[in-house]
Amino acid sequence: MSEVVTYSREGTIGVITVNYPPVNALSHAVRSGLVAALEQGQKDTDAKVLLLVCEGRTFIAGADIREFGKPMQEPGLAAMIELYENSDKPIVAAIHGTALGGGLETALGCHYRVALSSARVGLPEVKLGLLPGAGGTQRLPRLTGAQKALEMITTGDFVAAKDALALGIVDSVEEGSDIRAVGLTYAQKIADEGKPARRVRDLNDKIEADKGSDVFEQFRAGLQKKARGLFSPFKCVDAVEAAFNLPFDEGMKRERELFMECMESPQRAGLVHAFFAEREVSKVKGLPKDTPVRDIRKVGVIGAGTMGGGIAMNFANAGIPVTIAEVKQEALDKGLAVIRKNYENTAKKGRITQAQVEERMSLISGTLTYDDFGDADLVIEAVFESMDLKKKIFGQLDEACKPGAILASNTSTLSIDDIAAATKRPQDVIGLHFFSPANVMKLLEIVRGEKTSDEVKATAMALAKKIGKVGVMVGNCYGFVGNRMLHKRGAEAMALVNEGASPQQVDKVLTDLGFPMGQFAMSDLAGIDIGYSIRKERRKAGEDVPASWMDKLAEQGRLGQKTQAGVYKYEEGNRKPIPDPQVDQIIAEFRQEQGITPREITDQEILERCMYVMINEGAKILEEGIADRSLDIDITWIYGYGFPAYRGGPMFWADQIGLDTILATVKHFHEALGGEQWKPAGLLEKLVSEGRKFSDL
Incomplete structure (x- = not known):
């Protein structure tokens, strides 16, 4: 008998207990143990009903991530579930915590399911570029019908216990916290009523009801927009459809074929990399695990604009009181009104209650x-990008704030060390770079200064998790990691338009790669005045920043979506960018002023110049120690800039293309175009010469 799975009996109930911390994942030992325990339960003549229950905080929460990428040892998951389904004795799965992926598939292989009201279930395999491969696509629709099964499987979203009951996924939902007691009570009821083993595979009412309908055709059409560029969601639809068109055993074979197609997809590799990278990024190089963390019980935010308001919402959402400072009452009132409106809109969509709106506003x-x-305990400055202004504010905060309070800047480009120098407590100064909209975007770029203490670094990383962000620790330089790379891409995008491409052509190449929006549409969303302010600051600092037709847009008041005109124009209430002939004219006049004769530019050149310049800059960032690992860059770009997760992040994507190909192209553009941005990074050359990848570092 396996140590992680045990068999015992209470009265006439045979109890199979999984105890494999932390999440009872379906490792080889657990699968083997489940088979052995089932055999023992079948032989126990005094056991009338079997109960599957888990110790700890959760039911089986999915596969064992330590076995990812390795061949599955027998017994395989599907075979194990089949043994449970074919049991002559009824089996009850008692669910608490989460039953996810293979965990839910295991529960679906049991004959009855009881759950605590706090439990959640789901099949999140699609988020790793896969589909449920142990019968999930064949059994779930037999309980829920096609539409709900498709929604659950293609999104990977979790379903609360009460909703799972309404959908037919579980048979009973009970209050309480003792899942073993709840499971035993329900199993005893099954025994007392003499209920038989009820196999999900034999339930065909929902199959017959949806057979021949156009639900699959309609669902695929909807996915074309929701899952644009993705592979596995469409394979999920194919697999669920097989449940309606094929006998169960043949449907299982079809599911396996489609699962293997997903396994072989490059998207699966990218999504698995992103999955592990997100977990690894929380481990900061050189920061001891036992570093003390300060308690953040009250927060201050300077600036009630779009960014400041969004930042404040993060803390209110987490139950942390926050005070917003503004220069004028009018600006403060406007900012607070926008926050309330945002919460009200969220409530209208049913995502929070009106009571939660009031609770959060009260904070x-x-x-x-x-x-x-x-x-x-923490004050975050969120004013526009002016070093003089930020230094003035931090000098004032140094006087106003208590000893030990952390002073943070939301700067997206400016030196944290220069800002910290305006205080007498540089050890307590750090960069907390939120991304717009700050209450939505998951990335928090945490910028360590030269004198930032380990305690402040650890506190910032812990705080990111508390407010629902993915925190990435980076070093201090112009633009840090994300914007430093973005500005290289932006410069190339500008140059490409100067040379003859249109903004919409450049943007289409990027959206075709998988970005939610292109370079110029993103500028409109962020506000053209932001880039304009940054360029002015850089020129003020003596940098040679070339003239730009974007400056002309800012000077004409075309600031992007907020003025309904930027690089594109926008209709009232619609964020869709519309090409604007006026901008074409501004670009044409700029080319004429600069003596540029426009030429035809291919999509491939746009792709290489916009993306490979980023890869080269990313290599320099690694070389300089601004980012500790390539995965830090990948997560920054996935969660801060919309890099498609299925491509794994820019550095992982570069590894997939081949660093030798990247280097050869970088050298070509260095010879053809010149410029420091195209000078090959020493690290890139080193890795190519050694036949290694960024992921090998």
Whole structure:
């Protein structure tokens, strides 16, 4: 008998217990143990009903990630589930915590399912570029019907216990916290009523009801927009459809074929890399695990604009009181009104209740003086990109805030060390770079200064998790990691338009790669005035920043979506970018002023110049130690800039293309175009010469 799975009996109930911390994952030992325990239960003549229950905080939460990428040892999951399904004795699965992926598939192989009201179930394999491969696509629709099964499997979203009951996934939902007691009570009821083993595979009412309908055709049409560029969601639809068109055993074979197609897809590799990278990124090089963390109980935010308001919402959402400071009452009132409107809109969509709107608003207050930050544990400055202004603010905060308070800047480009120098506590200064919209975007780029203490670094990483962000620790330089690479891409995109491409051609190449929007549409979303301010600051600092037709847009008040005109124009209430002949004219005049004769530019050149310049810059960032690992860059770009997760991030994508190909192209553009941005990174040359990848570092 396996140590992680045990068999015992209570009265007439045979109890199979899984105890494999932390999440009872379906490792080889667990699968083997489940088979052995089932055999023992079948031989136990005094056991009338079998109960499958798990110790710890959760039911089986899926596959064992330690076995990812390795051949599955027998017994395989599908074979194990089949043994449970074919049991002559009824088997009850008692679900608490989460039953995910193979865990839910195991429960579906049992004959009855009881869940605590706090439990959740789901089949999230699609998020790793896969589909449920142990009968999930064949059994779930027999309980829920086609539409709900398709929604669950193609999104990978979790379903709360009460909703699972309504859908027919579970048979009973009970209050309480003792899942073993709940399971035993339900199993005893099954025994007392003499209920037989009820196999999900034999339930065909929902199959017959949806057979021959156009639900699959309609669902595929909807996926064309929702899952644009993705592979596995469409394979999920094919697999579910097989449940309606084929006998169960043949449907299982079809599911396996489609599962293997997903396994062989490059997208699966990219999504698995992103999955592991997100977990690894929380481990900061050189930061001891036992570093003390400060308690953040009250937060201050400077600036009630779009960014400041969004930042404040993150803390209110996490139950942390926050005070927002503004210079004028009018600006403060406007900012607080926008926050309330955002919450009200979320409530209208059913994502939060009206009571939660009021609860969160009660945690947000306003002020016109930094004196109200005297008891704040953290203050975040979120004003526009002016070093002079930021230094002035930090000098004032140094006087107003208590000893030990962390002072953070939301700067997207400026030196944290220069900002910290305006205080007497540089050890307590750090960069917390949120991404717009700050209450939605998951990335928090945490910028360590030269003198930032380990305690402050550890606190920032822990805080990111508390407010639902993915925190990435990076070093201090112009633009840090994300914007440093973005500005290289932006410069190439600008150059390409100067030379003859249109903004929409450049943007289409990027969206075809999988980005949700292109370079110029993103500029419109962020606000053209932001880039304009950055360029002015750089020129003020003595940098040679070339003239730009984007400056002309800013000077004409075309600031992007907020003015309904930027690189594109926008209709009221619609964010869809529309090409604007006026901008074409501005670009044409700019080319004429600069003496540029436009030429035809291919999509391939746009792809290589926009993306390979980023890869080369990423290599320099690694070389300089601004990012500790290539996965830090990958996660920054996935969660901060919309890099398609199925491509694994820019550095993983470069590994897939081949660093020798990247280097050869970088050298070509260095010879053809010149410029520091095309000078091959020493690390890139080194890796190619050694036959290694970024992921090998």
